[in-house]
Amino acid sequence: MKKDDDFITEDAINDLIRYSEDDDDTDxxxxxxxxxxxxxxxxxGESADEEYPVEFKPKKPVRAYNNxxxxxxxxxxxxxxxxxxxxxxxxxxxxVAAFIGVDSGIIGNYKSNFANxxxxxxxxxxxxxxxxxxxxxxxxxxxNTAVESGVTVSFEGAGETEYAPxxxxxxxxxxxxxxxxxxxxxxxxxxxxxxxxxxxxxEGGYIMLAENGGNKICLYNDRKLVYDVDDAxxxxxxxxxxxxxxxxxxxxxxxxxxxxxxxxxGAQIFSWASGSDSVISADISASSRRVAVxxxxxxxxxxxxxxxxxxxxxxSYERIDVDDTVIFNIEFTGSIANxxxxxxxxxxxxGGKIVYDNTFSGVQLxxxxxxxxxxxxxxxxxxxxxMMNTYTQKGALKESVTLTGVADFVDINGKKILYNIGRDVxxxxxxxxxxxxxxxxxxxxxxxxxxxxxxxxxxxxxxxxVTV
Numbered sequence: 001m002k003k004d005d006d007f008i009t010e011d012a013i014n015d016l017i018r019y020s021e022d023d024d025d026t027d028x029x030x031x032x033x034x035x036x037x038x039x040x041x042x043x044x045g046e047s048a049d050e051e052y053p054v055e056f057k058p059k060k061p062v063r064a065y066n067n068x069x070x071x072x073x074x075x076x077x078x079x080x081x082x083x084x085x086x087x088x089x090x091x092x093x094x095x096v097a098a099f100i101g102v103d104s105g106i107i108g109n110y111k112s113n114f115a116n117x118x119x120x121x122x123x124x125x126x127x128x129x130x131x132x133x134x135x136x137x138x139x140x141x142x143x144n145t146a147v148e149s150g151v152t153v154s155f156e157g158a159g160e161t162e163y164a165p166x167x168x169x170x171x172x173x174x175x176x177x178x179x180x181x182x183x184x185x186x187x188x189x190x191x192x193x194x195x196x197x198x199x200x201x202x203e204g205g206y207i208m209l210a211e212n213g214g215n216k217i218c219l220y221n222d223r224k225l226v227y228d229v230d231d232a233x234x235x236x237x238x239x240x241x242x243x244x245x246x247x248x249x250x251x252x253x254x255x256x257x258x259x260x261x262x263x264x265x266g267a268q269i270f271s272w273a274s275g276s277d278s279v280i281s282a283d284i285s286a287s288s289r290r291v292a293v294x295x296x297x298x299x300x301x302x303x304x305x306x307x308x309x310x311x312x313x314x315x316s317y318e319r320i321d322v323d324d325t326v327i328f329n330i331e332f333t334g335s336i337a338n339x340x341x342x343x344x345x346x347x348x349x350x351g352g353k354i355v356y357d358n359t360f361s362g363v364q365l366x367x368x369x370x371x372x373x374x375x376x377x378x379x380x381x382x383x384x385x386x387m388m389n390t391y392t393q394k395g396a397l398k399e400s401v402t403l404t405g406v407a408d409f410v411d412i413n414g415k416k417i418l419y420n421i422g423r424d425v426x427x428x429x430x431x432x433x434x435x436x437x438x439x440x441x442x443x444x445x446x447x448x449x450x451x452x453x454x455x456x457x458x459x460x461x462x463x464x465x466v467t468v
Contacts, residue, residue: 142433143426143435143436143437144428144434144435144436144437144468145436145437145438147436147438147466147467147468148453148467148468149184149465149466149467150438150464150465150466150467151184151185151464151465152185152441152462152463152464152465153181153185153187153462153463153464153465154461154462155172155461155462155463156461157174157461158172158445158458158459158460158461158462158463159445159446159458159459159460159461160174161173161174161458162174162198162199162200163200163446163448163456163458164200164201164202164207165202165413165448165449165450166180166202166207167205168182168183168450168451169181169182169183169188169450170183170448170450170456170463171200171202171207172463173193173195173198173200173209174198175195175196175197175198176192176193176194176195176196177190177191177192177193178190178191178192178193178207178209178220178223179191180222180223181463181465183450183451183454183465183467184465184467185463185464185465189222189223190223191223193209193218194216194218194228195209195210195211195214195216195218196211196214197211197212197213197214198210198211198212199211199212199235199237199238201238201239201240202240203240203241203242203286203372204241204242204243204244204286205221205222206219206220206221206226206240206242206244206264207219207220207221207222207240208220208238208239208240208246210235210238210246210248211235212235212236213234213235213236214234214235215230215231215232215233215234215235216228216229216230216231216235217229217230217231217235217238217246217248217262219240219244219246219262219264219266226244226264226265226266227262227264227265227266228266229262229266229268231248231250231260232260233250233251233252233253233258233260234250234251235248235249235250236248236249236250236251236257237249237281237282239282239283239284239331239332241283241284241285241286241289241332242286243264243286243289244263244264245261245262245263245264245269245284245286245289246261246262246284247259247260247261247282247283247284247291248260248261248262248282249279249280249281249282250279252273254275255273255274255275256274256275256276256277256278256279257273257274257278257279257280258271258272258273258274258279259271259272259279259282259291259293261284261291261311269311270291270309270311272293272309272314274295276297277295277296277297277305278295278296278297279293279294279295280294280295280296280304280326280327280328281293281294281327281328281329281330282294282330283330283331283332283337284311284332285332285334285335285337285350286332286334287334287335287350288335288350289310289311290308290309290310290311290350291308291309291311292306292307292308292309292330292332292337292339292348292350293306293307293308293309293316293330294306294327294328294329294330294339295307296326296327301323301324302323302324302325302326303321303322303323303324303325304321304322304325304326304327304341305319305320305321305322306319306320306322306327306330306337306339306348307319308337308348308350308352317352318351318352319352320348320352320354322339322341322344322346324343325341325342325343325344326341326342327339327340327341328340328341328342331370333370333372333373333374333393334373334374334393335349335350336348336349336355336374336393336394337349337350338370338374338376340368343359343360343361344357344358344359344360345357345358345368345376345378345391345395346358346395347374347394347395355394355395356394356395356396357395358391358395358397360380362382363380363381363382363383363387364380364381365378365379365380365381366379366380366381366386366406366407367379367407367408367409367410367419368410369410369411369412370412371412371413371414373393373414374392374393374394375390375391375392375393375412375413375414375415376390376391376395376412377389377390377391377410377411377412377417377419378391378410379403379406379407379410379419381406385402386402386403386404386405386406386407387400387401387402387403388400388401388403388407388410388417388419388430390412390417390430399430399431401430401431403421404421405421405422406421407419407420407421408420408421408422408444409444409446409447410447411447411448411449411455412449413449413451413452414452415429416428416429416449416452417429417430418447418448418449418455419447420440420444420447423439423440423441423442423443423444424437424438424439424440425437425438425439425440425444425447425455425457425466426438427449427455427466427468428468436468438466438468440457440459440464441459441464442459442460442462443459443460444457444458444459445458445459445460446458450465453467453468454466454467454468
């Protein structure tokens with residue numbers, strides 16, 4: 001699954017940019033965007049003032065502005081203050097396959113825990129003062145230390161396995177094999193698969209497996225194979241919606257990447273290729289079936305363009321330009337495309353409006369996670385002080401606390417936060433007397449929330465299922 005030693009360095013990013021600059025000059029005319037953008041239906045979510053005591057009033061995050069015609073001119077980044085990562089179609093595609101493969105390889109290590117965990121992408125990441133509330137120290141005491149149960153299950157290669165919460169348990173995917181455990185640690189089912197190097201996503205009742213660096217996409221409902229298709233191009237990353245729609249980012253001959261969309265029957269319903277900018281990430285909305293694509297351009301300066309597509313049209317209907325930022329991951333929650341960049345996190349509605357824009361400077365981001373409703377948590381280092389921020393579905397800062405040490409992994413599910421500092425595991429609402437502190441038996445390789453009262457600790461060759 002995620003490997004702590006697979007961190008992106010500035011030298012690696014510089015190499016990627018050099019690959020991009022050396023790429024062939026393929027003429028390509030960018031798609032127009034439409035002014036008559038679709039209406040944006042706001043998703044629900046509790047406000048920070050409703051969830052936290054009156055004495056704690058976090059400041060609102062900085063909101064981005066529309067610069068006419070849906071274009072956005074932005075500052076810098078999301079978690080890491082870096083200058084550019086890029087995917088190229090020639091030899092560079094092979095060289096950076098691990099980077100764009102957001103479900104495995106370098107970015108996958110971070111995204112999985114963010115959706116999973118995009119950590120240490122860069123060393124110069126910073127956070128805007130206008131969005132940081134008064135810092136509240138995390139309490140050192142008053143944790144619950146007793147749990148209802150803790151069951152350890154032997155699982156060879158657990159530290160190198162892909163995981164995803166699914167229904168009331170967890171999906172575990174290895175080479176040519178998939179298994180499902182319930183929250184008690186009982187093996188419910190297992191099956192062989194045709195995927196050697198898996199990209200794993202689970203949404204609603206669907207489980208998607210794609211061959212990282214290959215062509216195959218498989219969609220499952222529990223252990224039942226719904227379809228097995230081969231894409232014409234090499235798959236670099238993939239996402240699935242709650243409706244069973246799969247969107248894959250692919251390499252494409254004579255282009256700088258492309259996307260393919262398959263419905264739940266396995267029929268390809270949309271495809272598109274980019275001739276001028278590198279395709280980095282894509283996702284599809286379950287509510288509107290709109291597709292958001294992140295494109296990177298490094299011709300003069302680092303710039304990401306997020307393009308929105310209607311699968312019934314051939315051209316993009318909206319584009320948002322974000323200067324000095326590399327958006328390497330897009331995750332839809334409802335009608336909001338949550339865009340994670342190296343120096344900012346922003347939300348874009350399917351109508352092309354900026355819903356939130358959190359920019360960072362002066363701190364080093366270490367980990368982040370987002371749940372299926374859009375709640376977010378991130379940890380960062382501010383002048384050697386470990387911090388944690390939580391955000392609502394619309395990007396409003398809920399709380400910022402000082403941690404007692406550097407967190408290795410984080411996850412979020414509604415109001416529940418899961419993280420560890422060494423072998424100490426913390427689970428619950430931040431600054432709550434109801435939070436649990438649990439001591440892991442071995443070094444931790446990953447943490448995954450299963451439900452409101454259970455989580456999984458991943459060790460090298462075993463899984464521990466904890467119910468509080």
